[in-house]
Amino acid sequence: MDIKTLYDANINNITVAKNAYDALFTAFGQHIESWQHEVVDRLTNSHWTGTASGHAHTRIQFLGTELQAAKQELGLISKALSDAAEGIAAAQSHLVSALDEAKSNKMTVAPDGRITWDNDPNSANYAGDKADATAQAISKRITAALTEADHADQTISARLSHLSTNASNGTGLDAATAKSDQDAANALSQIPAAGTDPNSVKAWWNGLTDAQQQRMILTNHDKIGNLDGIPTVARHQANLINLQRGKEDLQRQLDGLGPEPVKTLATLNGQSVKNPAYDEWKRKHDALDDKMKGVRAIEERLGKPVDADHPPTFLLGFDTKGTGRAIVAVNNPDTADNVSTYVPGTGARVGGSLRSDIERSDLMVASANAANKKAGDPSTTSSITWVGYEAPQSIFPEAAWDGFAKAAENNLHNFETGLRATHEGKPSNNTILGHSFGTTTVGYTLRDKGLPVDNVILIASPGAGVEHASDLGVDPSRVFAAQGDKDAIKYALPEDPDNLASNLGNNVAGSFGYNDNPDHHVAFGRDPSVSQFGAQIIPTSPGTDHSGYWDQNSASLIAMGQAIAGKPIS
Incomplete structure (x- = not known):
């Protein structure tokens, strides 16, 4: 992730895609309801019996399970896109804030992140005698914003790639697969209990976007601050609130x-x-x-x-x-x-x-x-x-x-x-x-x-x-x-x-x-x-x-x- 890519990122496009999947999710659910009423209920009430009837009922029941799994997977795509918009927006906000601070301190940030300024005390654009320390602090903030965006991008890309593969090869129609994917998505918002193996806690934390991590710190500081496996800086932020x-x-x-x-x-x-x-x-x-x-x-x-x-x-x-x-x-x-x-x-x-x-x-x-x-x-x-x-x-x-x-x-x-x-x-x-x-x-x-x-x-x-x-x-x-x-x-x-x-x-x-x-x-x-x-x-x-x-x-x-x-x- 570079400065221009993050700065120019159009979060609205992700939100539009998310809304489109919401609409598809709703329409698909309505089709399942119609199919249930028009096909399954009618067949059940037809009093059709025999070997062929048994096969038909079994196949239709299996198809109903597949449709429900597909609906569940569609909902997970929407949630992934929502998390993507939230994560990239947070990183973009942090980048813009750092760039604005650079501008207010009469500094110029190059596309590759290098920061330059005027060192002439007699110049109208003189950046001050503490410019070097200020530039270092701003550079760290820019790097942190880009790292945050990279993390969000990689995390969401992995989730969407997994769901896309499920959709293309048919595994997303399997009820057990859909349940596993749903459980994984739910786990992102469920804080591990105290005493959970710290390696599992760290894996859970790494699965959150930076925006989700910050929300956890702000809303669940009492749990995050004392949970082994949470990185030092995050625990510190949570415990400042606890203190x-x-x-x-x-x-x-x-x-x-x-x-x-x-x-x-x-x-x-x-x-x-x-x-x-x-x-x-x-x-x-x-x-x-x-x-x-x-x-x-x-x-x-x-x-x-x-x-x-x-x-x-x-x-x-x-x-x-x-x-x-x-x-x-x-x-x-x-x-x-x-x-x-x-x-x-x-x-x-x-x-x-x-x-x-x-x-x-x-x-x-x-x-x-x-x-x-x-x-x-x-x-x-x-x-x-x-x-x-x-x-x-x-x-x-x-x-x-x-x-x-x-x-x-x-x-x-x-x-x-x-x-x-x-x-x-x-x-x-x-x-x-x-x-x-x-x-x-x-x-x-x-x-x-x-x-x-x-x-x-x-x-x-x-x-x-x-x-x-x-x-x-x-x-x-x-x-x-x-x-x-x-x-x-x-x-x-x-x-x-x-x-x-x-x-x-x-x-x-x-x-x-x-x-x-x-x-x-x-x-x-x-x-x-x-x-x-x-x-x-x-x-x-x-x-x-x-x-x-x-x-x-x-x-x-x-x-x-x-x-x-x-x-x-x-």
């Missing part, structure tokens, strides 16, 4: 609480009597306010001007149900060479530490970039903060129970599979990185579902549900683990009482030199940071506690970046 709607809903709920009640009702025997209404109001208020802080953290990161320290950010998931869901990507994972998903642990939610979790993704991208730069590698990196599950909100009793990790397995598996489905070009080098209880979530998913990742990083782990790195289904040489010298996670007691007794006995014996292979069990399996687990150890700086692994210039942050970038740990 605004969620913020408005939280504010309505806050306003609906009314003014703060009095804390105490009276004084009895010198003691204040608490007001139950205040306690209930405060509980609800604090929970809503915490989520609102999470919303503001996302808004602030999305709104930061793009620079070396703050790459572009994409919102891949958001809702406020339960403790909330937030998936934020630093850089586009669909186009990055290295893609890391960071799964935080206890306390992860929309609110809480979400701001610092997103900052950790920024730091890991910067660290990976530094590792690449040192190696002379131009590869790009995306780091995703994945709060896509109900994480435990307390160390005890919630984080002492592995049910939260088990409940997250399907969500994490689908998300990682979706990253593979939507990635463009050469497959990326993918890393899954968990912190604290997040490592348990990661480990359980790897163990029970498998994940399409190249590297696994377990930071401050209370156990990943396995005894050895090889049990995670990933090359053990690409499994990394770290535990700081001041991190209390090493004291996380085993959930299984049998492991507790065995662990204490073996470790005590090991400390006195009586056991060369102590169990080293923590809450959910063997400690990944011990040699018996078989992971590659990530170095940590002296004094590293449970949250210190991302401190600037720390040994652990440098090593995480190297692992994410696929470089040797130094």
Whole structure:
């Protein structure tokens, strides 16, 4: 598709053709009704019997089925033409808008897309000192419009070619074929259910025209934004709407609480009597306010001007149900060479530490970039903060129970599979990185579902549900683990009482030199940071506690970046 072809496209001709097929569809339906009344009904009421009658009735019934199939196929041609008009019109509108902007900025767009302008500050047609950046932005819009038109053209051409072939070779008269074609057409407007295989979701999305995709984003943003297999940019657009709607809903709920009640009702025997209404109001208020802080953290990161320290950010998931869901990507994972998903642990939610979790993704991208730069590698990196599950909100009793990790397995598996489905070009080098209880979530998913990742990083782990790195289904040489010298996670007691007794006995014996292979069990399996687990150890700086692994210039942050970038740990 070139600029002139799209600019000159006469959408009205497609609409006229569509209307003609509508008229043909209506007339054909009327002929079927007449045939039913004049032929089928009369024959049925004729009381004709015998062998010849049986053959005639069978043939007429079969012919009726063929006519209905043909009518169904005619209707699908009309729908395809309607989608074609809509898709090409949208692309044409985007092209015209870009060309108009070029004209308003005193620029000329050549038929091949090259943009020229006057650089003389003394000229009446001077395009300004920011002309180069403006021209680049306009060029991208033109390219996007042409790509959009190409996609619409190819998609509709394939549909019309299929229906035309059916009509010419007679397969369109088959009821099963017509039903299959109708189901395929219906599927274009039916959003796959949550949990659908992301590869199927991506195939469905690719079958939509650009105009249909945009309509889905605008009218079904709550489903599209959180559906694995939808490309990053589309999810981001949908989730910007979800974020605004969620913020408005939280504010309505806050306003609906009314003014703060009095804390105490009276004084009895010198003691204040608490007001139950205040306690209930405060509980609800604090929970809503915490989520609102999470919303503001996302808004602030999305709104930061793009620079070396703050790459572009994409919102891949958001809702406020339960403790909330937030998936934020630093850089586009669909186009990055290295893609890391960071799964935080206890306390992860929309609110809480979400701001610092997103900052950790920024730091890991910067660290990976530094590792690449040192190696002379131009590869790009995306780091995703994945709060896509109900994480435990307390160390005890919630984080002492592995049910939260088990409940997250399907969500994490689908998300990682979706990253593979939507990635463009050469497959990326993918890393899954968990912190604290997040490592348990990661480990359980790897163990029970498998994940399409190249590297696994377990930071401050209370156990990943396995005894050895090889049990995670990933090359053990690409499994990394770290535990700081001041991190209390090493004291996380085993959930299984049998492991507790065995662990204490073996470790005590090991400390006195009586056991060369102590169990080293923590809450959910063997400690990944011990040699018996078989992971590659990530170095940590002296004094590293449970949250210190991302401190600037720390040994652990440098090593995480190297692992994410696929470089040797130094």
